[in-house]
Amino acid sequence: MADPVLKWAGGKRQLLEEIYARFPSEFAEYHEPFLGGGAVFFDMEPRGGTVNDTNPRLVNCYRVIRDRPEELADRLAAFDDPESDPDPELAFAAEDWKDRSVDQYFYQQRARFNRRAYADETWPDDERSRIEEAALLVYLNRTCYNGLYRENSDGGFNVPIGRYADPDWVQADRIREASDALARTEIRNEDFEYVLDAAAEGDLVYVDPPYEPMSATADFAEYSAEGFDRDDQERLLRVASELDERGVNVVLSNSGVTFERYREAGFDVTREGATRSINSDETARGEVDEIIATNVPEEERSESPGQASIADF
Ligand SMILES: C[S@@+](CC[C@H](N)C(=O)[O-])C[C@H]1O[C@@H](n2cnc3c(N)ncnc32)[C@H](O)[C@@H]1O
Known part of the structure; x- marks a missing residue:
């Protein structure tokens, strides 16, 4: 179990248990097309597969x-x-x-x-x-x-500048x-759609996009100058559905406004209330309505994710 090196907006450390509870007990390769700080990836240390982000400075790092x-x-x-x-x-x-x-x-x-x-x-x-x-x-x-x-x-x-008594930037x-966690992983720097080519039947894809804003004033989607707009969200739903049709395991987090869309597309969707310290304005912190959607059948899930050897598939 490794720890993330970077703190990143939308970090998923508080939601790890809920996410893992949807993962299949066995899968081949692991793919994370929106890596960010990589809370799930580093905690899990999967063998093989891909990680990706459009931010070139993050990917270089x-x-x-x-x-x-x-x-x-x-x-x-x-x-x-x-x-x-x-x-x-x-x-x-x-x-x-x-x-x-x-x-x-x-x-x-x-x-x-x-x-x-x-x-x-x-x-x-x-x-x-x-x-x-x-x-x-x-x-x-x-x-x-x-x-x-x-x-x-x-x-x-x-x-x-931050105010830390004793900042540790070396780590x-x-x-x-x-x-070590990244040693066997391909690191890509492109749009998330690459995963349609990279993921095969029996693989697991964990999808954590910039969340669709809950309201016009929320700006969760603004991680970079490019942003992630409504068209991207719709494209993502199509990609998730296509992965599902091909027998790829999909687990996805997003904001509560996407609940119905993922349910209509056939995913098993649950609401989670997580406290996110994403906003630097203390008063704006608080409960964020978010969902986890998955196509992994309940009987195939596991509390502790494991990876089957590639030879099993
Ligand atoms: C919610 S964050 C991921 C947070 C991460 N799961 C964590 O624990 O820190 C979303 C990431 O998606 C990246 N991104 C934005 N648009 C993208 C796109 N079209 N394709 C792939 N990545 C994208 C952003 O740069 C950002 O790092």
Whole structure:
């Protein structure tokens, strides 16, 4: 059992038991097309299969965690306390990408991270650059306010500094465990529909999309500049139905407004009330109406997910 390296909006740690209760007791390969922080994947450590996310910075980070865990941990250990002064040795010590002056180490790293997003020539094109990119993402994620990845409409990471008594941004052991968990997994960076090609009969697909908003003011779908709109939600329902027709096990979480749609499509749907600390505004936290839908028949489910050997299928 590994732990997630990153904190991510929509993290599923509080819902693990309910999700596992729908998993089949046996399956071949495991696929997670909306990985995010990967709470389910890292807890389960499946053998083989695929994980995927459209966020290229997140995917780069997981590839570095899998392939270069020691270099990543070493680089992270060289980072400084977020509240200390900017490092004069590092580029962009004086100003951020909007030319505002930067007076703390945290904001210096944030400015470096955002500069990279806009300057094509600095986007990871060699191993060292990919490790630097991943280290910046982990450092910012562990030291920013509430540990959220959030981009403004220009695609810049805009979360302010967090207040932690003793922030641990290195987490070398977590990185090593996550690296082992990812060792046998293909990491992809594309739209979720790839799973129609990747998943075979007897496999298990756990689907955790950006939730459809419960109301016009809720913004659960805004994980990145791209967003995930109503058409994407409808496309996802079609993909889930097609997987079902092909004998693939599907377990899906989404917001309560999708209840009827998944039931009409033939899935077994239940409502769950989970407390999500997704919103940085304390007053907006609270019970979120969400569903879990599955096509796994009750008699094939298990409280503790297991993986059958590929040879059994
Ligand atoms: C709800 S989060 C997943 C949370 C995750 N289960 C966890 O425990 O942290 C949804 C993820 O889907 C990704 N995403 C958005 N649109 C996508 C698409 N069209 N295809 C694949 N991934 C997408 C986002 O970048 C985000 O990381």
